[in-house]
Amino acid sequence: MPDSPATLRRRIRVTGTVQGVGFRPFVYRQAVALGLAGFVRNDSAGVLVEVEGSADRVGTLCRLLVDEAPPLARVTGVDAITIEPLGGSGGFHIEHSAEDGSPAAPVSVDTATCAECLAEVDDPADRRYRYPFTNCTNCGPRYTIVRSVPYDRPATTMAGFTMCPACQQEYDDPADRRFHAQPNACPVCGPRLAWLDQGGRAQARGPEAMDAAARALREGAILAVKGIGGFHLATDATDVTAVAELRRRKARDDKPFAVMVSNLDQARRLCLMDPASEAALVSARRPVVLVPKRSAPGERGEDDLAPGVAPGLPELGLLLAYTPLHHLLIKAVGRPLVMTSGNLSDDPIAHTDEDAVGRLSGLVDGFLTHDRPIHIRCDDSVLRVTPPSEVGDGPTSRRQVLRRSRGFAPEPLALPAQARRQVLAVGAELKSTVSVAKARTLVTSHHIGDLEHLANYRAFLQAVDHLCHLYGVVPEVVAHDLHPEYLSTKLALDLDLPTWPVQHHHAHIASCLAEHRRTEAVLGLAFDGLGMGTDGTLWGGEYLVADLGGFTRVGNLAPVALPGGAGAIRQPWRMALSWARASLGADQALRLGLGMDRRAADVLALVESGSGPVTTSVGRLFDAVAALVGVRSAVTYEGQAAIELEALASSVSKDETPAYPVDRGWTDGRLVLDPRPLVASVVTELERGVPPSGVAAGFHRGLAEGAVSVAVELASLHGLDTVALSGGVFQNARLSSLMESGLRARGLDVLVHQDVPPNDGGISVGQAAIAALGPHR
Ligand SMILES: [Zn+2]
Ligand SMILES: [Zn+2]
DSSP, X not given: OOOOSOEEEEEEEEEEEOBSXXXXXXXXXXXXHTTOEEEEEEETTEEEEEEEEEHHHHHHHHHHHHHTOOTTOEEEEEEEEEEXXXXXXXXXXXXXXXXXXXXXXXXXXXXXXXXXXXXXXXXXXXXXXXXXXXXXXXXXXXXXXXXXXXXXXXXXXXXXXXXXXXXXXXXXOTTSTXXXXXXXXXXXXXXXXXXXXXXXOEEEETHHHHHXXXXXXXXXXXXXXXXXXXXXXXXXXXXXXHHHHHHHHHTOSSOOOEEEESSHHHHHHHBOOOHHHHHHHHSTTOOEEEEEBOOOOSSOOTTOOOGGGSXXXXXXXXXXXXXXXXXXXXXXXXXXXXXXXXXXTTSOOOOSHHHHHHHXXXXXXXXXXXXXXXXXXXXXXXXXEEOGGGTTSSSOOEEEEEEOOXXXXXXXXXXXXXXXXXXXXXXXXXXXXXXXXXXXXXXXXXXXXXXXXXXXXXXXXXXXXXXXXXXXXXXXXXXXXXXXXXXXXXXXXXXXXXXXXXXXXXXXXXXXXXXXXXXXXXXXXXXXXXXXXXXXXXXXXXXXXXXXXXXXXXXXXXXXXXXTTTHHHHOHHHHHHHHHHHHHOHHHHHHTTOSSOTTHHHHHHHHHHTOSOEEOOHHHHHHXXXXXXXXXXXXXXXXXXHHHHHHHHTTSOSSSSOOOOOEEEEETTEEEEEOHHHXXXXXXXXXXXXXXXXXXXXHHXXXXXXXXXXXXXXXXXXXXXXXXXXXXXXXXXXXXXXXXXXHXXXXXXXXXXXXXXXXXXXXXXXXXXXXXXXXXX
């Protein structure tokens, strides 16, 4: 490369996720290799570089900043200006972080242990042999240990550990993989394991703690294991007794447990893996991936999981070990491990030792913990990958994130336009998240949980503070749900800020628009559980003509009584009675003897009186049909009946099943999807002796075709060619793919969620996008 004689100096501003990802050492190495002078430093806006040298080489460096950025970096902007050269030959150096201004630079996500670090952990000759906290610039904890920004060791929970000379040398050496790796540590100077008994008393430390924990797990114990974002409850996933005991202690009847495996081979022995799911499983984000179980007719082999791990479901949530601690533990136990959130029922995941011992000592036989504090708790993320053949959308498979937390948070989403104001959005009530928006950036917190639990509410307040602090957001408005009883709404109204109420289903559709960076109006289909409508009734099957500025409700599912209000959620038989009455009349409904409860007649009388609440919820329609088909009449976790109804249909081909009919008609200027004939078919088909699996399949197909036909008519009427699908019902892969392919076959463009959850975990995203980009109000 010929040198240009002209010397110039440029100041380069790099934005995006560029702190805590090895960006400064990367710039250093490139600049030194090019013989450039200058410096690089982190500051509140990202990374600032000044370089001086020949124009060619300065230009090369600018290009490399994007093209060759380190694996964990997400560069969203490189802006360079030319400034006066300083002359001289000061060389190139890394400057300490400037502390000016409000922090605005994104923090990196927590990242699975890289192959090089794992190789060291496995090498008896390496000084990090069997060290559970091995990490480097390319891997390790980030978001969960960051207290403040700029991201430097003193701003993390590693501040209390002083590096030994060997670690310091790595940290200072630009050629080393651990150059400026903030959590750098080794057995001499870093965090240590501890093994605590049931009462929280330390019994062993270091490698002996690991041995004690592995021994206990092999003997069927249930342990609390501290990882990156909190404690898991762990037990041998092949041990029938241990898994049953874990369910009993955790007071968790049916909700499936995730299973951690050590490698892909182990995953393939348990589940039917496809290449896309395997790629997701081994990705640095290391989510829980939902994959079909290997059906194992006949006897259970030695490797097989206990049936209690995911009862009644064809899918299993698998994840790969993502820290050296997990790798070492699972290798020592030699079997897959149940790894479920360290909490009782739906409390927040425990993340400090005191909290864990206080809340979990009655649940576990011992604790494997360590002394690296977790600043922000962060549950495992959950996703599913849909194979390409399912959606008729070209050769690419698609991921759908169902819980966006560790490995994803707090990775920002780029807004489709400049925010008009700084926003805090507090989300809904279940699967709570919070989001902030500022400039071109929208950032969503980790998964917080269900706010009806007081402890989760405290975690929610912490998340609000932390996110605003990290991103230097000073909210000018707070966006919230219309539901007056949500704790998030109450908090929003208590803040001394202008409020921006956002209708629940508008927020769902807006979250899908924001994810796809769309600003034009679409036809939004929001199918979910229950959300407060603008008319004070509970919506959940809505057709909205919507953009980020507002919406018009142009269609909906026919309303029916919601007997018992929120109580109906836990008892799907109530919805079955309501829909059966609407479809077949009260006498017939009662004669079905839904077998549910002696209170059936009372409930029916309540419905007949017409005095109770009504709903247009598709989620509740799923509940009703699940109860009619006999899947279940009561649930122990949200969405359980619908999930099991989908599972029941899984043995029947999607397309070779009859579509049960629906009606449609106009009411108050809206096109109404009326599923009464569909519900009637469910009843008569069952009476005719059609197996429940076939009825479940016929219901899915009938609902999908009916919903598509209403969408097609509304899209044409309003001159729209794009449909957005959002809401918790679209976690149902069967319904989603039937509807998506149906809409595409009718020539419509379809937007579906990939990175933002379709469930209420995405509500704060939609609220934030609306309040950031919407017109003033
Ligand atoms: Zn590494
Ligand atoms: Zn060290």
